[in-house]
Amino acid sequence: MNSSIRVDKRDLILAKGAEVMTRRGYHGAGVQEIVQAAGVPKGSFYHYFASKEDFALQALQQVYQPRLARYAEALGNPALSPRERILGYYTELVGHFARQERLEYHCFIGSLSFEMAELSPTLGAQVDAILQASADTLQTCLEQAQAAGELPDGEDCRNLASFITNAWQGALTRLKVANNTQALSDFIQRLQLLLRA
Structure with missing residues (x-):
């Protein structure tokens, strides 16, 4: 169950973050805005993504x-x-x-x-x-x-x-x-x- 929650959270960040980046562009989309859209702490972003x-x-x-x-x-x-x-x-x-x-x-x-x-x-x-x-x-x-x-x-x-x-x-x-x-x-x-x- 823990691994499925982990995958779901990664997918959620990807989905919400892609929406933010699509709307605001690469440079206009900060990591903080991406995690806010996904409703997760900033540390979660760097847990799944190197940059x-x-x-x-x-x-x-x-x-x-x-x-x-x-x-x-x-x-x-x-x-x-x-x-x-x-x-x-x-x-x-x-x-x-x-x-x-x-x-x-x-x-x-x-x-x-x-x-x-x-x-x-x-x-x-x-x-x-x-x-x-x-x-x-x-x-x-x-x-x-x-x-x-x-x-x-x-x-x-x-x-x-x-x-x-x-x-x-x-x-x-x-x-x-x-x-x-x-x-x-x-x-x-x-x-x-x-x-x-």
Whole structure:
């Protein structure tokens, strides 16, 4: 029981701390604010994490491993054609943001990449690995679309996956800056054109 409490407390700090860091950025989120959000003493933070950088690395895993798994599941859905999987996934995300009364979306991975890529090569590498895993999943689905005749034979699926992944990250940044979903709507419109056979 003691070990499960320990794991639960670590997960609680990761979840609440990731929210704080997503909202305030790496530099704006102090350890004190993270532990206050989690409702634990400061010593608990250093029991589980060697430093704020170590916390951020573990938080990235905590936040993005489930997201990558959901992405892979959605893009591997055999009930839909590869093109339908991709368009359906992104259209559903855009719909989610469009339904929000207030757009307070802050991209954890985006914030960390802007703030920390040069200052912390370790964090930069972790962010890049997550984005690459997403692009790899998309590339596999694009290759399936190509094999099914939904994309031209000459399409470079690796390059297209990289472009779509980077364009989505850019659209999320514009969402935060402009506080409206126009960039996401533009993304979907262009994605539909990109995925025409």
